[in-house]
Amino acid sequence: MPISSHTSKPVRALLALSLTALLAGCATPSAPVSKTIYDFGAPTVQAAENAADLPPLALAEIQTSWGQSSTAMQYRLAYANAQELRPYALARWSMPPAQLVAQRVRTVLSQQRPVVSLGDSTTEFVLQIALEQFGQTFESPQASTGTVQLRATLLKGDQLVAQRDFAATVPAPTADAAGGARGLAQATQVTAEELATWVSARMR
Template identity: 45%
Template sequence: MLLLGGCSGLPDKPTRASMYDFGPGVLSTPPTSLATGQAPLPPLAIEDIVTSGGALDNMALLYRLGYADAQQLRPYAQARWSMPPAQLVRQRLREQLGQRRAVFNAGEGVALNRRQGAVLPLLLRLDLEEFSQLFTAPDSSVGLIRLRATLVEVTPAGEKLIAQRQVVAQRPAPTADAPGGVRALTAATDAAIEELDQWLQQAAVR
């Protein structure tokens, strides 16, 4: 009895944080260009997405209380991403853009096309500046993503700037908690990628 009584006073086992990503993505479907009869778009090379450092360089799921202190980023204690946000966004970007074009890692497409004597693909650089759940009230929030996109042409003489754009997207969260924030940030990321895709198609006309 004494032994059992002593064991009952032990602390509870720590709860593991829930881990999230953007879901399984496209499941074995043909490229959109084939399904709709559209011509494929020119190939594109994508660099690793960079951040300003700090909070976005880890796997924390972040939120802001816009109605109290919008300058403070807060992490959920029992929720996290499966990888840093920049990697998640890049993975989703490659998946979506790859539906209508060949997508390479930076340097990979350059080396491939040089060997084949072809025109080098345009190079896309992205800076992830914001990726958080923004609460406008205790029971109301949105998933907010902000990206700065730079499109350059790689030439033998160096890089030539083609276009630059700021992309901001937000989508409402269905619930005022971490799972709701994940859904909102997933939807906001897809919206930002759709805007990027349209911009790339216009900017790449040269």
């Protein structure tokens, strides 16, 4: 609005100040939107009655074929380009996926027997795990799944006891990062429970 020359000086000053503030407000960028952080949620813990009496198991650090330190949440569009990994811009994991999986596997294993760190002298049994697949895949824009695949190797001293691949694919309840996090959490839980049953049968 133009300021008339007939307007009093105090009024003109006030109008000019208001116009300056309005222009400054329009020029100021909005605050960046913070990322949403996801994890697997609290697990259901139901320890076996004789868990403390069973031979302990040493769990080695989980290995992956990709970066161990990245917390990016990634997905694939199977209907567009299944070979391309795409990161969510405004979502990430609370810790690298390998650590999330290790945390859940340790929790499930601990319900059956004591789980100790690698190098602990109280046990000869060592479980090595390689996380081979972990991610959300969109089969269509409206539907996706979370898949976890790992290879487990059970050792007694330097001797191989058994080795097996485990995998689970769970539909995501929603076609977004939140749905992917829930699908992957459930797929990890299913895989960890199958792994624990397998370990228990071979440590008898």
